[in-house]
Amino acid sequence: MSRIFLLLVAALKFGKLVPTVLSMVIAIGAYALVYGWRYAVGFVAMLLIHEMGHYVAARQRGLHVGLPTFIPFVGAWIELKSMPHDAETEAYVGLAGPLMGTVGAIAAWWLVRDGGPNWLLAVAYAGFMINLFNLIPLPPMDGGRVTAVLSPRIWLLGVPILGWMLFTHFSAILLIVAILAAPHVFDALRMGSRNPETPGYYDVSPRVRWEYGLIYVGLIAFLAYMTNDLDRELKREARRQGLKTVLERSAKFLYGVGTAVNLAEMVDNIGQS
Secondary structure, rough: OOOHHHHHHHHHHHHHHHHHHHHHHHHHHHHHHOOOOHHHHHHHHHHHHHHHHHHHHHOOOOOOOOOOEEEOOEEOOOOOOOOOOOHHHHHHHHHHHHHHHHHHHHHHHEEEOOOOOOOOHHHHHHHHHHHHHHHOOOOOOOOHHHHHHOOOOHHHHHHHHHHHHHHHHOOOOHHHHHHHHHHHHHHHHHOOOOOOOOOOOOOOOOOHHHHHHHHHHHHHHHHHHHHHHHHHHHHHHHHHHHHOOOOOHHHHHHHOOOOOOOOHHHHHHHHHH
């Protein structure tokens, strides 16, 4: 009986993994059709590392959370089945994704520097760009969750950023983000740093605000530097290879951002060099 029970438990645990694994395989297949399998696997790995950062942080704070789900050309997310009880917990979970995602991007970048295949440079660039994009200070982006611990009014700074991106790189993804962000913007205008519906939610010590604020700004600065650095390096590599640059098109479709050379179409060529 004990063996049967253990088998049932194992089957239930495996069953929970099926949607995640299946959606990952579908996402890899979809990206591979456009960019080749190397970049597809690396790109989905960057998304997985980012989302697992959120997952682990949520579990650490005692929140009930689902495993990541992937949708090709949209992204990935985890479902919080129980919501944070205070802004600090929300910021902790929100910051964990970009932090872990940055570690993953650094790992890909380091492998290239250590003699790894050059196509990993495109994966590293994608990792840095994804996490920088997610730090826009406006919900439902991770940056909006992090800055909630500072003051919801900071979300207003994200409005012109998102507006500029919509104007210069319009995409359906950005439009969806704007629609989801609208209620939060109105909340920020109405309530300032306090929400009358959840008294005490934003009550955190100045020390906690400083800690999250410094980490948030420092992470943005690092990601911006690395994104710009790889941007220039990929452009040089593209010119050297004599290959067409395509980041504006692909990044606009995927995330509505990007100003550099996407080596996704170069993966197979570079990977063999």
